[in-house]
Amino acid sequence: DAGVIQSPRHEVTEMGQEVTLRCKPISGHDYLFWYRQTMMRGLELLIYFNNNVPIDDSGMPEDRFSAKMPNASFSTLKIQPSEPRDSAVYFCASKTEEETQYFGPGTRLLVL
Amino acid sequence: GQSLEQPSEVTAVEGAIVQINCTYQTSGFYGLSWYQQHDGGAPTFLSYNGLDGLEETGRFSSFLSRSDSYGYLLLQELQMKDSASYFCAVSSTGGFKTIFGAGTRLFVKA
Numbered sequence: 362d363a364g365v366i367q368s369p370r371h372e373v374t375e376m377g378q379e380v381t382l383r384c385k386p387i388s389g390h391d392y393l394f395w396y397r398q399t400m401m402r403g404l405e406l407l408i409y410f411n412n413n414v415p416i417d418d419s420g421m422p423e424d425r426f427s428a429k430m431p432n433a434s435f436s437t438l439k440i441q442p443s444e445p446r447d448s449a450v451y452f453c454a455s456k457t458e459e460e461t462q463y464f465g466p467g468t469r470l471l472v473l
Numbered sequence: 474g475q476s477l478e479q480p481s482e483v484t485a486v487e488g489a490i491v492q493i494n495c496t497y498q499t500s501g502f503y504g505l506s507w508y509q510q511h512d513g514g515a516p517t518f519l520s521y522n523g524l525d526g527l528e529e530t531g532r533f534s535s536f537l538s539r540s541d542s543y544g545y546l547l548l549q550e551l552q553m554k555d556s557a558s559y560f561c562a563v564s565s566t567g568g569f570k571t572i573f574g575a576g577t578r579l580f581v582k583a
Contacts, residue, residue, distance in 0.1 A: 392569055394571070396573075403573060403574075403575045403576060404516070404560065404573040404576070405573075406570065406571060406572065406573075409569065409570065411569070416569075416570075417570050452515060452516070454516075456569070460504055460506055460521045460523070460564060461506075461518045461521065462506075462508075462516075462518060462571065463518070464515040464516050464517065465515060466514075466515050467515055
């Protein structure tokens, strides 16, 4: 398996623009997680899905952030409008019922 | 709420043994995991403890005491490539929500 796939790997955008991050989980994994990592706040769980259904989105910072999982092989995290404080590395991870989470390579987002 | 505490930084020499501690506060504790992250990379899973005791995987071992809300990661025969950040993570019952600690940066010196 190719592992968790994320795109783009790097994104530079201007404040106010819409940003869409994409994730393809490992086939057969029915849990998908979106994390954000910064030096100041560490690794934060934003939202997670089980069988394509959002289970807990309490970590989503504000209404500018939204996440969808239209099917078992694809998820998006959207920021609209983006702000400089959204600059971070965004990781997607997936897992089965086992505890091990498999992380994608991350998307490095810079909002100018 | 949930919180985890681990040291911010540890330095050790090649070939030595190092222990990284993690204390946690959470409701509905399910298990404690450890992840490694090299600079510029993604977290990778190292070990998981759902029950009290020691889990061993090669040079890495992890321990959990549920009564003390405490765990540790033990790295033996340290190598330069072990220089990385190590995160403890707590998962809770009622779902699989996982909260990560702030991470411990390990520096391995020759």
